[in-house]
Amino acid sequence: MPTAATIRSLGRIDDATATRIADHWNAAYPVMREIATARITAYRAQISNKAWQVDPVHPHADVLRAHTLTEAQLVRRLKGVEVLRRDLGQLDRGTHRACTQSPGGFNVLAAFTSVRNLLTVAGLGDRGLAPVYRLAAALAEAADELHREWVASTAAESGSSK
Template sequence: MLTTATTRNHGRLDDTTATRITHLWNAAYPTMRTIASHRINAYRRQLEDQIWNINPNHPQADALRAFMPTENAIRRSLKDIEDLRRVLGQLDRGTHRACTRSPGGFSVLAAYSAVRCLLAATGLNDCGLAAVYELAACLADAAEVRHRELAARDA
C-alpha cells in the first residue's frame, strides 16, 4: 500500500498533491491489479488452447485466420501485461526503479505511464474504472508540472 511519505519523498511533490495521489492510488490499485491479472489469465488460456490453430476444414477457416492473433503476438501481449502488473506492484510498494542506478521509490512519470498502459488494455466490460481514470487525471496534472520543472531546469 502506497503511503503519502513514499509518494512525497520520491515523487518531488508538495504535501497536498502527494496526499491526493496516494489516496487515489490506494483506491484504484486493487482494480488495476485485478484487470491486469484477468488479462494475464486470458492470454495464458489462449496459449493453452492454441487458439491460432484453425481447423482447415472449417467453412470459414480463411476468415477466422485473418482475424486470429498469432502465437507470437499473444506471447508478446502476455509479457507486456505481466511487466505492467510488476511495475504497478513496485509503484504500490514504493520500490520501483526507473533504471538500475536509481533508488527505489514512487515516480509520478512512471505511475502515469503505467496507468495509461493499463487503461489501453481495458475493455468496455471492466468494472471500477472511474477510480483509475480519476487517478490518471491527477497523475497527468502532476506529470505536467514535473515536465515543466524539467524543461525549466534544462533551459
C-alpha cells in the same frame, strides 16, 4: 500502499498533490491488479488452448485467421501484461526502480506510464474503472507540473551559461 510521504520521496511533488495521488492510487490499485491478472489468465488460457489454430475446413477459416492473434503475438502480449502487473505491484510497495541505478520508490512518471498502459489493456467489459481514470488524471497533472518545472530549470540553466 503508497502514502503522501512515499510519493514525495523521489520527486518534487507538493503535499496536496502527493496526498491526492496516494488517495487515488489506493482506490485504483485493486482494480488495476484485478484487470492485469484477468488479462494474464486469459492470455495463458489462449496459449494453452492454442487459440491461433483455426480449423481449415471451417467455412470462415480465412476470416478467422485474419482476425486471430498468432502464438508469438499472444506470448508478447502476455509478457507485456506480466511486466505491467509487476511494475504496478512495485509502485504500490514503493520498490519500483526506473533503472538499475535509481533508488526504489514511487515514481510519478513511471506510475503515469503504467496506468496509461493498464488502460490500454482494459476492455469495455471491465468494471470499476472510474478510480483508475481519476488516478490517471491526477498523475497527468503531476507529470505536466514536473515537465513545466524541468523546462523552466533547463531554460534557466541554458540562460545562465551564456
